[in-house]
Amino acid sequence: MLFKALSGLAIPAVVFALEGANGPDQALTFRCDGSFQISILDDLHYGEAPSSVGPIRDALTTNTVAKLLDYEPETDFVVINGDIISRDNVFFHNTTEYIDQAVQPLADRGLTWATLHGNHDPGYNRSVEDMFAREKRFPNSRTRSMVPDPQRVGVTNYYLPVFAADCPTGCGCTPELLLWFFDSRSGFEYQRLDGEGKRIDRPNWVDHDVVDWFLAENERITAKFNKTIPSVSFVHIPFDAFRAIQVGPGLDPSRNPGLNDMNVTAQAQHYCPDGVRNGTCAYGGQDIPFMRAVTSTPGMLGLFTAHIHGASWCYKWTAGSLPDYPVQPEGDGLNICFGQRTGYGGAGDFERGARQLLLRQDKLAKGELDTWIRLESGEAVGAVSLNETFGRDMYPASPNRKTFCEACLEWGS
Numbered sequence: 001m002l003f004k005a006l007s008g009l010a011i012p013a014v015v016f017a018l019e020g021a022n023g024p025d026q027a028l029t030f031r032c033d034g035s036f037q038i039s040i041l042d043d044l045h046y047g048e049a050p051s052s053v054g055p056i057r058d059a060l061t062t063n064t065v066a067k068l069l070d071y072e073p074e075t076d077f078v079v080i081n082g083d084i085i086s087r088d089n090v091f092f093h094n095t096t097e098y099i100d101q102a103v104q105p106l107a108d109r110g111l112t113w114a115t116l117h118g119n120h121d122p123g124y125n126r127s128v129e130d131m132f133a134r135e136k137r138f139p140n141s142r143t144r145s146m147v148p149d150p151q152r153v154g155v156t157n158y159y160l161p162v163f164a165a166d167c168p169t170g171c172g173c174t175p176e177l178l179l180w181f182f183d184s185r186s187g188f189e190y191q192r193l194d195g196e197g198k199r200i201d202r203p204n205w206v207d208h209d210v211v212d213w214f215l216a217e218n219e220r221i222t223a224k225f226n227k228t229i230p231s232v233s234f235v236h237i238p239f240d241a242f243r244a245i246q247v248g249p250g251l252d253p254s255r256n257p258g259l260n261d262m263n264v265t266a267q268a269q270h271y272c273p274d275g276v277r278n279g280t281c282a283y284g285g286q287d288i289p290f291m292r293a294v295t296s297t298p299g300m301l302g303l304f305t306a307h308i309h310g311a312s313w314c315y316k317w318t319a320g321s322l323p324d325y326p327v328q329p330e331g332d333g334l335n336i337c338f339g340q341r342t343g344y345g346g347a348g349d350f351e352r353g354a355r356q357l358l359l360r361q362d363k364l365a366k367g368e369l370d371t372w373i374r375l376e377s378g379e380a381v382g383a384v385s386l387n388e389t390f391g392r393d394m395y396p397a398s399p400n401r402k403t404f405c406e407a408c409l410e411w412g413s
């Protein structure tokens with residue numbers, strides 16, 4: 001009994017220090033020093049052009065992910081923020097198998113991860129539920145699906161708790177941090193055509209049932225632990241405020257370092273307010289409930305998005321940033337950030353990289369976290385503290401460079 005009690009206290013700490021925490025059979029935990037680092041990969045776009053240049057690009061993407069993870073050896077957890085597989089992959093019989101390639105460098109390193117689906121993942125020939133099932137063959141996947149009717153609201157709506165280092169089982173402990181994942185859908189309905197034989201668009205915003213689920217679940221968790229638990233959230237398609245900030249106050253390269261070289265297309269774009277999409281409406285406002293929810297949630301420190309390959313800035317959205325906008329953030333506002341596009345599929349040649357989040361228990365209590373972008377060259381750029389003075393603090397501007405698939409050139413692409 002004494003031996004058991006002692007080993008329960010002392011030995012696991014040593015084992016974790018040697019082998020790293022956060023294995024597939026454990027809860028997600030902070031390190032003993034109170035830190036937790038997330039590497040965000042986005043827009044991998046595997047499986048594009050499978051008969052020509054695709055396999056070369058896919059191998060390059062896998063190699064890039066491996067390099068980025070090696071440059072960030074303190075990574076505790078990986079988020080793959082959507083567009084894992086290209087929508088225009090023509091093969092029906094093996095379309096979900098590209099998942100295996102996407103997660104291989106993570107599995108090889110014993111890392112666990114969570115994914116979100118992007119607008120390229122749901123295709124006429126690819127069911128997001130099949131994609132989820134394929135991913136769940138890997139024990140290191142922590143992706144969940146928590147909201148009913150996933151074919152309609154999206155599969156990847158869920159949250160994950162992160163616990164202190166001394167709570168490796170997660171049992172009986174209050175989480176130190178919550179990671180929320182929201183599915184912004186888009187893409188096409190699986191194996192359904194309209195009356196004219198055309199593929200059917202899925203709505204491109206976080207469904208209102210998901211927003212209601214988030215609000216109720218967050219309230220339940222807050223009441224259960226009698227505590228506001230710090231949280232961050234992830235979604236593939238930016239909501240409309242990203243677009244409005246880009247055209248409105250704009251981004252200052254020294255206060256908001258990062259790429260700002262592509263116009264933001266956002267949730268609810270091209271829809272009319274009544275949900276009709278007929279080419280006459282610019283924006284339908286269907287993402288307003290989602291924006292209201294995340295900007296009024298106490299403890300929500302940041303929202304991290306992807307999708308725009310030429311944007312990688314962060315901005316502190318506060319009440320008054322967008323004076324006439326229908327949503328005004330409460331409290332200290334919300335930090336909103338793009339990631340850095342990681343894959344070699346998809347449009348544009350902006351230098352590939354991966355946004356990093358460093359969360360520390362002591363800083364979270366003050367509502368702060370640090371973030372930077374690791375580029376495939378090995379360089380770290382755009383490092384900022386998302387703290388009280390973020391938005392006023394000056395930082396070095398980020399470079400805007402291009403990288404190419406040299407081996408693809410012989411294909412003329």
Ligand SMILES: *[C@@H]1O[C@H](CO)[C@@H](O)[C@H](O)[C@H]1NC(C)=O
Pocket residue numbers: 088089090091092093124125
């Ligand atoms: C769906 O898959 C079938 C069979 O592989 C193929 O003929 C068709 O072009 C694909 N359709 C789309 C929209 O990708």
Ligand SMILES: *[C@@H]1O[C@H](CO)[C@@H](O)[C@H](O)[C@H]1NC(C)=O
Pocket residue numbers: 050091094097098
């Ligand atoms: C899918 O099948 C095609 C044709 O059979 C093949 O060229 C491609 O490599 C396969 N993709 C995967 C991920 O296995």
Ligand SMILES: *[C@@H]1O[C@H](CO)[C@@H](O)[C@H](O)[C@H]1NC(C)=O
Pocket residue numbers: 226
């Ligand atoms: C909840 O926490 C507050 C202080 O944060 C405390 O005053 C109150 O007694 C707690 N309620 C319960 C039911 O534990």
Ligand SMILES: *[C@@H]1O[C@H](CO)[C@@H](O)[C@H](O)[C@H]1NC(C)=O
Pocket residue numbers: 261262263
């Ligand atoms: C963004 O849109 C504006 C207005 O339509 C256009 O003038 C500009 O060239 C676009 N910028 C980029 C980077 O596409």
Ligand SMILES: *[C@@H]1O[C@H](CO)[C@@H](O)[C@H](O)[C@H]1NC(C)=O
Pocket residue numbers: 272274276278280
């Ligand atoms: C497009 O849809 C909107 C909203 O339902 C409607 O007001 C408008 O008349 C439609 N326009 C066309 C050209 O169908």
Ligand SMILES: *[C@@H]1O[C@H](CO)[C@@H](O)[C@H](O)[C@H]1NC(C)=O
Pocket residue numbers: 384385387388389390393
């Ligand atoms: C926020 O972080 C920046 C960069 O580390 C630092 O210069 C600044 O003093 C910090 N602000 C506060 C209020 O701590």
